Amino acid sequence: MNPSRRQFLSQLGLTAAGLSLAAVLPASARAASPAKKFGFEISLAEFSFAPELMSGKMKNMEFPARAKKEFGLGVLEYVSGFFQEKHTDAAYLKELKQRCDDLGLKNHLIMVDGANIADTDAAKRQKAVEAHHAWVDAAKFLGCSAIRVNLGDTMKALSGTPDDPAEEAAKTAADGYRKLLEYAAKSNLNVIVENHFGNSTNPDWLVGIMKQVDMPNAGLLPDFGNFCARRSKPEGSDIKALLSTKCLQEYDRYEGVRKMMPYAKGISAKTHRFDAAGNEVETDFRRMFKIIKEAGFNGYVGIEYEGGFMNMYNKEAGYLPSDEGVRATKTLLERVRAELV
Numbered sequence: 001m002n003p004s005r006r007q008f009l010s011q012l013g014l015t016a017a018g019l020s021l022a023a024v025l026p027a028s029a030r031a032a033s034p035a036k037k038f039g040f041e042i043s044l045a046e047f048s049f050a051p052e053l054m055s056g057k058m059k060n061m062e063f064p065a066r067a068k069k070e071f072g073l074g075v076l077e078y079v080s081g082f083f084q085e086k087h088t089d090a091a092y093l094k095e096l097k098q099r100c101d102d103l104g105l106k107n108h109l110i111m112v113d114g115a116n117i118a119d120t121d122a123a124k125r126q127k128a129v130e131a132h133h134a135w136v137d138a139a140k141f142l143g144c145s146a147i148r149v150n151l152g153d154t155m156k157a158l159s160g161t162p163d164d165p166a167e168e169a170a171k172t173a174a175d176g177y178r179k180l181l182e183y184a185a186k187s188n189l190n191v192i193v194e195n196h197f198g199n200s201t202n203p204d205w206l207v208g209i210m211k212q213v214d215m216p217n218a219g220l221l222p223d224f225g226n227f228c229a230r231r232s233k234p235e236g237s238d239i240k241a242l243l244s245t246k247c248l249q250e251y252d253r254y255e256g257v258r259k260m261m262p263y264a265k266g267i268s269a270k271t272h273r274f275d276a277a278g279n280e281v282e283t284d285f286r287r288m289f290k291i292i293k294e295a296g297f298n299g300y301v302g303i304e305y306e307g308g309f310m311n312m313y314n315k316e317a318g319y320l321p322s323d324e325g326v327r328a329t330k331t332l333l334e335r336v337r338a339e340l341v
Helices: 005-013 046-055 061-073 090-103 120-144 154-159 168-186 203-213 239-243 253-263 285-294 308-313 322-340
Strands: 040-046 077-078 106-111 148-151 190-194 216-223 228-231 247-251 267-270 300-305
Touching: 040 046, 040 106, 040 267, 040 322, 046 061, 046 077, 046 300, 046 322, 061 077, 061 168, 061 322, 077 285, 077 300, 090 106, 090 120, 090 322, 120 148, 120 168, 120 247, 148 168, 168 190, 168 203, 203 216, 216 253, 253 285, 267 322, 285 322, 300 322, 308 322
Parallel strands: 040 077, 040 300, 077 106, 106 148, 148 190, 190 216, 267 300
Antiparallel strands: 228 247
């Protein structure tokens, strides 16, 4: 999990219509069944507007209209923190769904950053799983295909504390994850895991969890930018200091995504900065999408522009504002898709 997302989770105090073919096949079949033709639909991750949402200039309820009217995008990926605990408010969810229905939008995913469903303490783990039930219910009401969850303790990542020992954590993660998958299966909902922080930055660890649970509604959300397992110690305690840390140990992003693809039920196309030709400077999108194509992927690829958030704390670094970054990412995705068809 890179520092911007970690800090975002800390600031907020945070404790996808129908399943695809891949969702109803066992893991062994999923890993060996390529799609007939390459293609993907572009979705929009709400975190792309973190500066506006965190400052109050934009509300969660305004996300659907912005996606459609400003960017021509019809598939949405929400972030749990921006609901401000209203995910159990029936009237709120009804209004949000109505706004989406009126605009002809598809609610695909809610990225849930909550209590640790992989906690090594059995009682805490069970409580965390139960706390996620309301998010499954909200996602089902909104017509989503999935929720995204974390397998680990966000606060440990924020403080720089090492994650739980990988072998033990794999057992507890599989236990908590399986229990949540069983609950979500009643609503025909996927529960997918992102490479995010700690143990989850290791794709081999994540694939091991997928093999352990081996459930049809389990899956992964490969993120292009979240493979850093260890960062340098921040020189201060403020946000800018945290964002200035350097990655000291990182899994190769191309190899990481390749390993995760057999279980992918979505892609998080993270971007930060672009060169004069419109290419993302940290990730070779053409190389990455060749890997995605070879895996037979046909699903949603989410725009997750993070430069806007970074720009809040380092305005001299050349990050585009949120709207420009989203447009640049969309243009890049459209170009790569056209080149690889």
